[in-house]
Amino acid sequence: MTWVALLGGCSSGGFGPLGLDGVPGRPPAPEDVIHVTPDADSKAVRPDRRLRVRVPDGRLQQVTVVESQDAQDSPVPGHISADGRTWRPDEDRLALAATYTVDAVALDADGRRSARHTTFTTFVPDERFIGYVTPENRAVVGTGMIVSLSFSRGITDRAAVERAVRVSARPPVEIRPHWFGRSRLDFRPEQYWKPGTEVTVDLNLRDVQGAPSVYGLQDKTFSFTVGRSQVSLVDAVRHTMQVRRDGRLLATVPITAGAPQNPTYNGKMVVMDMLDVTRMDSRTVGFGGEYDIPDVPHAMKLTDSGTFVHGNYWSPNAPGRANVSHGCVGLRDVKGGSSATPAGWFFDRSLVGDVIEVVGSRERTVAPDNGLGGWNMTWQEWKAGSAVK
16 A cells, blocks of 8 residues: 555545544535524514524534513523524514524534534614503502503504503403493403402503504513402482492482583493692593583592593582582582592592492493493403404
């Protein structure tokens, strides 16, 4: 044997020195062994692009993907297929305004190991939307509370947004959504909540497309607790309000409802807000200059259009005798308010989320989207308002 032949045998047929792991041959370029999509250094990648790591032959040994967003790094869960050739994330949708870093190690068909490091960034939207949640986080509310989301922008893909919101209760109860227009989504059970129920609202809206080029911003959880049951029945003919606590009559309180020319809405209304004192100006609710009272005591808001239950010190003889208001329900009170008056007594025993139902008025039933009036819809009507069929 000649020296030339010996040298030729050590050169592995002219393909260069030993490769990684002692396997003969020139190591291939990492990008030829490990294919990553989206491409390395891609910009403005859309969230519906699929993230994949593949090898045309050989086997993936390890894949690590990290999502960096808002100065926080999060591992991206995923798995390698049974044949070892493909890695894919457990969640196919990419986050917006994020940087993805991919590190992969694989063996090619000849057993040579390659490693690849790539990055890409996703689309940064110009427009975002958020949902404002009622009631407040950690609130204790009455049994009539309706979960209401008001969106900062009009929603055209209502089904996608609806799927991204989850309202659950403990103990469990069926809870269904109903859309009012394009910017409001409410949730309620068939009947009033049971006292003691704990309700959780999960907003998984981040990167959900609510309208063309408009994406959600929130990934947040809210919760509240349902307190005791209090339902009050206002009779506009008898000028009374029966206050029932857990089904038991606490008191019958004299009231004044809307005058014949401005009757109070009929129907079930829910206390939305409670104010020790507030100003009431007729111009802010569609009237002229009929009244402007700077210090209305014990005011509890019932509708967006301006219906309140409140203390009344300027018509002391009306409660129990006559309807003289512009649509509100008035209880006897004194200037400055007092817990010793019927208005103060009722205010001190009320919660946001309590139900106040009006009967006997000449007015129509309050609209379901005027305040939290959804209890005036049948369960079938309510369920029909879902965008997910």
